[in-house]
Amino acid sequence: MELVCPAGNLPSLKAAVDNGADAVYFGLRNDTNARHFPGLNFNEKRAREGIAYAKSRGKRIFMAINTYPRPEGWERWTQAVDSAASLSVDALICADIGVLDYASRHWPDLNLHLSVQASSTNYEALAFYHDAFGIKRAVLPRVLSLSQVRQVVENSPVDIEVFGFGSLCVMVEGRCILSSYVTGESPNTHGACSPAQFVEYRETSTGLESRLGGLLTDRYDQHETAGYPTICKGRFAVGENTFYAIEEPTSLNTLALLPELYRAGVKAIKIEGRQRTPAYVAQVTKVWREAIDSCRKEPEAFVAKSAWIDSLDQVSEGTSTTLGPYYRPWQ
């Protein structure tokens, strides 16, 4: 079981490698990847440095080109694929059918992974991408229960990677346009959900307000810490109640499920968070490295150590974690 860690910049990439990642994933500094945030990601020179750093230490490097190009910007995506090939990355993580087609025809030797943004939740969908483009691995959206993950792994023609830790996207990635409904920009089109330039905090007589594109996402009293106004993590009114109608601001943490994911035949655990700091990457990578090693040695005796959980809780969004959809009652 491989540990795949995020890198939004070179220090994070080094932190991942130094703390035990088997593979690191990154994106270029444009809208070709789903973490297109200001000041984040790699230009080609930095990418080259990062790749050399990882490869010289025996680690693998994946590049994410996992947004959906529209005809207006198509060349940016094909150039990104060409860059990935010339950088000799170990795999390309893609979502768009057109991009996968381009990559598989122009660079047949390049390993392709299906991004979580491709919204593939069943083995028939995975078989489509396998037959059409020869993908080697797929990252599953964070919507399946553990038994459904098992079912997919058993029947999938490709290796399966699942999210182990990080911000919890409760929607089927690649099929959520809440962000563009409010701002005009979505992860699919612009590589960012609830982009920073639309975020606003207002101090009012009734407390602090967070807004996205002018839309009120939440109000906080003085004892509460204001969160980032990702739409699905706001408090809204439905019927008589005002509550986290979609999801609380929590992080996904599947540490406790690790032996079951391992026994199910999951080939890789992905850590979310290219937008997070090198310190986050270091801390999370270190914990998951120890956990995976412990699980591989003795899956039957595996216990998630409280020190690991404490360490992960410290860096979680909203400083709490959930098993998310893997745990059926969450759904």
Add this chain to the structure above:
Amino acid sequence: MTMNPKLSLGPVLFYWPRDTLFDFYAQAAEMPVDIIYLGETVCSKRRSLGSKDWIELAARLSRQSDKEIVLSTLALIEAESELKTLRRLCDNGRFMIEANDIGAVRILSKKGIPFATGPGINIYNSASLDLLASKGLKRWVLPIELSNQTLRQIQLRRPEGIETEVFCYGRMPLTLSARCFTARSHNLPKDDCQYKCIDYPDGRLLSTQEQQPFLALNGIQTVSAKTCNLLPELPLLKELQVDILRISPQSTHTGKIIDAFHKALLNQGASDLGKYMPLGPCNGYWHGVDGQAELNSSGNR
């Protein structure tokens, strides 16, 4: 001369009782639409009609009228039981399938059966359209968040024989989740949802804390609170050679809305659909801005 586009009635997105569905489609058989999409696309727990019922309804409608009947598949397929239902629909042997998940595309293309794709299949560029055309795609629906400028580019290079459909009227499907938000809003888990969706024939309203209507919860799907209306965009839709205009069913007045589109296509005058849209219209996506916006035909707010 450009041909007039056809009108289609999209699949009912909401959970309506069995009799309501039968009544609705009995009326739809008389409505001036050319194509009717049938099927449960949101939640496999909804049991007003099973796949056998949908196929029988398709046969009945096609006997009663000269309309084209298409069977729409579930948009989020997770369980083996859902794959079984999907295969049953794909094997119906008669009606075209609207694939709403790539799994459906795989099953159909492997069998060499031509298919359509719904708005949830991400065709954002010509290369994607070309590839799917090579797998048997005959018709696609423009993804909800794409604009007329993007459509123009894709239409320029559209493969021969492919029909383009645009979601022109209705609450727009914005997202899908594993979680059932309607059940959650009643403090119930999905596995014990008590079929609460049936109480909300157009979705359950979600508003901001300043009472701005924002979304409508429809089980695991979330739709816009505002209603997309592209009727005023008809000249541009025609110019872009859109083949089919989709009207998404709502619990009231669907017939009147279809009549309005039909009249407009026959140049028999413009109708104001405002009274049929409880929380007002929007068309931002079509104009390349935030989807909730309402712009005039010149593209101004």
